[in-house]
Amino acid sequence: MSPKVSQAYKDEKRAIILEGALHCFIDKGFQATTIDDIVRHLGMSKGAIYSYFSSKEVMYIQMADDKMNAMVENSSEDFKNMPSAEDQIRYMFDRFRRQSLDELRKWLAFHLEFMLYAARQPELTERWNQYANKALLFMQEIMEGGMKTGEFRSDLDIAAASRLFWSVRDGLALQFMLSGEETDYKSMINEMEKKVFRYIQG
Amino acid sequence: MSPKVSQAYKDEKRAIILEGALHCFIDKGFQATTIDDIVRHLGMSKGAIYSYFSSKEVMYIQMADDKMNAMVENSSEDFKNMPSAEDQIRYMFDRFRRQSLDELRKWLAFHLEFMLYAARQPELTERWNQYANKALLFMQEIMEGGMKTGEFRSDLDIAAASRLFWSVRDGLALQFMLSGEETDYKSMINEMEKKVFRYIQG
Amino acid sequence: MSPKVSQAYKDEKRAIILEGALHCFIDKGFQATTIDDIVRHLGMSKGAIYSYFSSKEVMYIQMADDKMNAMVENSSEDFKNMPSAEDQIRYMFDRFRRQSLDELRKWLAFHLEFMLYAARQPELTERWNQYANKALLFMQEIMEGGMKTGEFRSDLDIAAASRLFWSVRDGLALQFMLSGEETDYKSMINEMEKKVFRYIQG
Amino acid sequence: MSPKVSQAYKDEKRAIILEGALHCFIDKGFQATTIDDIVRHLGMSKGAIYSYFSSKEVMYIQMADDKMNAMVENSSEDFKNMPSAEDQIRYMFDRFRRQSLDELRKWLAFHLEFMLYAARQPELTERWNQYANKALLFMQEIMEGGMKTGEFRSDLDIAAASRLFWSVRDGLALQFMLSGEETDYKSMINEMEKKVFRYIQG
DNA sequence: CATGAATGAGCATTCATTCAT
DNA sequence: CATGAATGAATGCTCATTCAT
Numbered sequence: 001m002s003p004k005v006s007q008a009y010k011d012e013k014r015a016i017i018l019e020g021a022l023h024c025f026i027d028k029g030f031q032a033t034t035i036d037d038i039v040r041h042l043g044m045s046k047g048a049i050y051s052y053f054s055s056k057e058v059m060y061i062q063m064a065d066d067k068m069n070a071m072v073e074n075s076s077e078d079f080k081n082m083p084s085a086e087d088q089i090r091y092m093f094d095r096f097r098r099q100s101l102d103e104l105r106k107w108l109a110f111h112l113e114f115m116l117y118a119a120r121q122p123e124l125t126e127r128w129n130q131y132a133n134k135a136l137l138f139m140q141e142i143m144e145g146g147m148k149t150g151e152f153r154s155d156l157d158i159a160a161a162s163r164l165f166w167s168v169r170d171g172l173a174l175q176f177m178l179s180g181e182e183t184d185y186k187s188m189i190n191e192m193e194k195k196v197f198r199y200i201q202g
Numbered sequence: 203m204s205p206k207v208s209q210a211y212k213d214e215k216r217a218i219i220l221e222g223a224l225h226c227f228i229d230k231g232f233q234a235t236t237i238d239d240i241v242r243h244l245g246m247s248k249g250a251i252y253s254y255f256s257s258k259e260v261m262y263i264q265m266a267d268d269k270m271n272a273m274v275e276n277s278s279e280d281f282k283n284m285p286s287a288e289d290q291i292r293y294m295f296d297r298f299r300r301q302s303l304d305e306l307r308k309w310l311a312f313h314l315e316f317m318l319y320a321a322r323q324p325e326l327t328e329r330w331n332q333y334a335n336k337a338l339l340f341m342q343e344i345m346e347g348g349m350k351t352g353e354f355r356s357d358l359d360i361a362a363a364s365r366l367f368w369s370v371r372d373g374l375a376l377q378f379m380l381s382g383e384e385t386d387y388k389s390m391i392n393e394m395e396k397k398v399f400r401y402i403q404g
Numbered sequence: 405m406s407p408k409v410s411q412a413y414k415d416e417k418r419a420i421i422l423e424g425a426l427h428c429f430i431d432k433g434f435q436a437t438t439i440d441d442i443v444r445h446l447g448m449s450k451g452a453i454y455s456y457f458s459s460k461e462v463m464y465i466q467m468a469d470d471k472m473n474a475m476v477e478n479s480s481e482d483f484k485n486m487p488s489a490e491d492q493i494r495y496m497f498d499r500f501r502r503q504s505l506d507e508l509r510k511w512l513a514f515h516l517e518f519m520l521y522a523a524r525q526p527e528l529t530e531r532w533n534q535y536a537n538k539a540l541l542f543m544q545e546i547m548e549g550g551m552k553t554g555e556f557r558s559d560l561d562i563a564a565a566s567r568l569f570w571s572v573r574d575g576l577a578l579q580f581m582l583s584g585e586e587t588d589y590k591s592m593i594n595e596m597e598k599k600v601f602r603y604i605q606g
Numbered sequence: 607m608s609p610k611v612s613q614a615y616k617d618e619k620r621a622i623i624l625e626g627a628l629h630c631f632i633d634k635g636f637q638a639t640t641i642d643d644i645v646r647h648l649g650m651s652k653g654a655i656y657s658y659f660s661s662k663e664v665m666y667i668q669m670a671d672d673k674m675n676a677m678v679e680n681s682s683e684d685f686k687n688m689p690s691a692e693d694q695i696r697y698m699f700d701r702f703r704r705q706s707l708d709e710l711r712k713w714l715a716f717h718l719e720f721m722l723y724a725a726r727q728p729e730l731t732e733r734w735n736q737y738a739n740k741a742l743l744f745m746q747e748i749m750e751g752g753m754k755t756g757e758f759r760s761d762l763d764i765a766a767a768s769r770l771f772w773s774v775r776d777g778l779a780l781q782f783m784l785s786g787e788e789t790d791y792k793s794m795i796n797e798m799e800k801k802v803f804r805y806i807q808g
Numbered sequence: 809c810a811t812g813a814a815t816g817a818g819c820a821t822t823c824a825t826t827c828a829t
Numbered sequence: 830c831a832t833g834a835a836t837g838a839a840t841g842c843t844c845a846t847t848c849a850t
Binding site: 028029031032105109112113115116118119120125128129132160163164166167168169170171172174175177178179187188191192195199 | 230231233234307311314315317318320321322327330331334362365366368369370371372373374376377379380381389390393394397401
Binding site: 004005034035036046047050054055056 | 839840841842843844850
C-alpha cells in the first residue's frame, strides 16, 4: 500500500487515525494516552501517524475542531425543512434524548477535557470561544425566528435565553456525568424542556 | 521517647502542603504539575512531602476530598440560624454571586479535572458520587423544610428540584468558564434565581 | 530488450542527485541533512535517489571523492601549457584569491566535516590519505620541475615544502572560517605567497 | 550519596560528567554520541546527568567554552616569569612539540567539530569569534612586547603576524590530522618555528 | 521503473519516587 | 527526621530505508 495514493485514500486514512486516536483519548484522556496506545489500537506504525499529524497535540486540536463544528453543522442540515422555531428546539431536545447516557458521558469527557486544556492556552481559548459563540448564535437565530412568527413571547431576551438553553443542557449533562440512571436522565430532559418552553413562550 | 513532633504540628504541616499543592494544581492542572513545582512553591523538600503523602495521586485525592466536604459543611454552619428555606436558598445564590468569575474559573477547573480523573477510576467514581449525593441531600433537606413550612409548593418533586438546582448552578458556571463578563454572569445568576424560585414556589 | 535508459542518462541523473545533495550537505551538514531535504531540494522521489545510491553515506563518500579528485585534476588541466614552475604556483595562489570568502567557507565546511567523518572510519581514512598524498605529490612535481629549471633553490626539501604549501593554505582558510573580511583574507594570501616563494626560492 | 552535598561535591561531579562526555564526544563526535553512550561510559544514570546539564547541547557548549578558555589561561600562567618575547613564543612551540600526535588529533577533532557546529548557529559563532580574538590578542601582546625590547623587527605588522602564527599552527595540525608520523610532525614544527622567527625578527 | 507511504529502531528529555547521608 | 541527588522507565518524536503498487 504505497506510492501515488489518491487524495481520497489519504483523507480516509487521516479519518481512521483521528477516529482511533479519539477512541484512545476518550478512553484514557488526552494526556494519559501515549502515542504507543494509539499505535497499538490502530495497528499502524508511529511514523504513519506522524506523517498525517505533526504532533499529538495537533491531532487533539484537529479532533476537537471537527467535533465542535460537526455539532452545529449537523443540526443546521436537519433544520432545512422545519419552519417552526418550536419544532427546531424540540428537535434539539430530541437529539439530547436520543443520545444514550453512555455516549453522553464519553462525549462530555472529551469535551470537558479539551475545555480545560484550552483554558490554559490562549490561542485555544480563543478558538473555543468562537465555537461557543457559534452555538449561541445558532440558538439565537432559532429564537429570533420564533419571535418573528409569534411562537415566542415578544419581550424575550434572546441572548440570555440562548445562554440559558446551553447552560441547562450542560448542567444536566454534568449532573449525570458520573452516575445516574438513563430513565432519570431522560425524565429530567423532559422537565428541562418544559421549563425552557415556559420561559421562552412566557 | 519524646513525642518528637506533636500531632498538631503534623496536621498543620499536612495542611500547608495540601494548600501549596492545591495552588499548583489549580495553576497548571494535576497532570502538568510536577512534584518539583510543588517543592519550589512550598520551599520544602521532596522527602518532607513524601513523608506526609505517599504519592502525588494520594495528595490530589485527599485535596479533592477536603474541598468537597468543605463545600457542604461550610454552608451547614451558616444555616444554623436561618429558619426560612427560602432564605437558605437565597443564601446559596448569594454565595454564588459573591464568588468572582476568576475564582469560579479556578474552582471549576480543579473540580472538573478531578471529576474527569475520578471518572476513570472506579473507586474514585464511588467517592465522587457520595459527595454528589451529599450535595443533593443537602438541597433536598432544605426543600423538605420549605415544603413543611409551606414556603414551597406542595407537589414539588424534591429529588428533581434538587438536581435542577445543582444542574442550573453547574451549567451556568460552565457557560462562563472560558469567557464572559462578570456583570453578565451576575445577571444570569439573578435570572436563574428567579427561575428556580418560580419552579419551586409554583 | 530495449536499453530502457541510456548510460548517459543515468550518469547525468546521478550527477544531478550528487549536486543536489551536495547543496544540502553544504547548507546543513551531512548529519543534519535528511533524505527528505534532498528530495525536496531535487524535486525527485526517494526511490529514485535510492536507486542510484544505496545509502546516504554512500552518496556522501562518492561526493567527497569526486570533489577531491576534481581539485587536483582541474589544476592539471590548466597546467598543460605553463612551462614555469613559478607560474604554476602563482596560478594556485590566484585560484585561492579568486575564491570568495563565502565560497571558501562553504567549501571548507564540507571538507572538514568529511575529514572528521573519515577520521572515524578506517577505510575512509585510507581514502582520504590517498587524496592528501595526491595533493602533496602534485605539489612535489611542480617543485621538482622548478628545481630542474633552476627556478627554486637547489637544497629545497621537496616533501617538506609541499607540506608547507598545503599547510599554509589550510591554516589560512581555517583562520577565516568563521570571521574576517574579504580584503584581510586577500592580503594575507599575498603575504603567504611572498613567504612561500622566499622559502622555496631561497 | 545524596542530600545536602557540598558545593565541592557538585563541582567535582559536574567535572566528572563533563570529562566523561568529552571522552565520548572525542570518540564518536558530538552528534553521533548518544546520552546512553555517556551514561554507559560514566556508569551514571540519565537523570543524574540531566540534573547537572539541561541538554546535550549545553554540555557541549560548556565543554568547548572550558577548553577554549583553558588554552589561553594556561599559557598566561606559565608566562609570569618569562621576560623575553622570544622565549614566550619558543615556549608556545615547545607546547606544540610536547603534545603527541595522538593527543593533537583528538584535540583537533573536537575543536573542528565544534567550529563547524558553531558556524551554523549565530550565537555560537559570536562566542567562537570572541575566543579566536582572545587567542589573537594573546599573540599580539607577546609580539608587542618583543618589539618594545627590540627582539622583533620594528616594522612588524603585529595583527598580521599574530594571524600568521595561528594560521601556521592550525595548518600544520590539519596536515597531520589523519596521517603522518610523529617525527615528521615534530620536524615540521621546527621548520615552522624557524620560518616564524625569520618572519618576525626580519 | 518510479513513487512515496509505511516502518520501527533510535533518541533526547522528563519526572515520580527512593533512600543514603 | 529532613534532605535532595539519584534512578530509569516512560514519552513524544525523527528519519534512513524498504517495498507494494
